[in-house]
């Protein structure tokens with residue numbers, strides 16, 4: 720995706736909405752209720768924005784929502800793009816580039832993920848402290864545009880340490896138990912085989928999911944600070960494997976959403 724296409728989308732949005740967001744929020748599967756506390760200024764459907772991909776997955780509505788929350792101007796992606804829908808890695812991160820050009824400095828991300836750490840249980844929230852991106856195409860493959868960022872971005876702290884600390888403080892004050900771990904990204908759309916879950920655990924993963932990492936790579940490329948939380952919607956335990964359905968994933972995400980909402984709201988207030 721060329722920067723001209725990004726700028727075209729940005730120009731369209733700016734001509735329809737004067738709010739300049741400082742924070743971008745990406746909502747994961749079943750986690751759309753976050754926006755109920757938002758003082759909405761403007762909603763723009765993805766389908767109306769030039770060059771924007773269109774979300775197809777169940778549980779994602781597909782619009783940018785601009786508004787104020789906890790005194791901050793934010794933009795929320797209600798519905799995100801997944802590689803498994805057929806979008807290229809560059810298309811998946813297109814909205815992240817657009818949000819950066821609209822003014823965001825910080826990106827908050829949520830997702831649904833499968834847990835492989837035996838200390839976890841369904842419904843837990845896991846702060847992503849690091850990730851493995853190597854199973855999905857990297858969105859920076861191809862000609863680098865120096866206007867967005869460097870050819871070889873550093874990835875020693877993709878998830879901002881200060882934001883993680885602040886989130887832990889918020890969780891502690893509100894008696895919310897937070898897990899912390901490494902997120903392994905896979906393309907999906909198949910859930911993992913037993914052997915794949917075993918591999919994910921063996922390479923140091925605590926959770927596995929089909930989103931987030933490409934978005935974070937593009938965000939870090941552009942110098943944004945990132946914070947991401949997984950809702951553990953299903954567990955893989957060696958010898959006790961049970962089949963998973965997308966409906967169960969959405970249901971578990973919905974049940975854990977109030978905790979996530981509280982943390983995001985409080986975090987936004989202090990960023």
Ligand code: HPA
Pocket residue numbers: 831832833834905907910911927928929952953963968
């Ligand atoms: N695997 C991959 N992606 C997921 C899972 C899972 O177990 N749960 C929710 N998203």
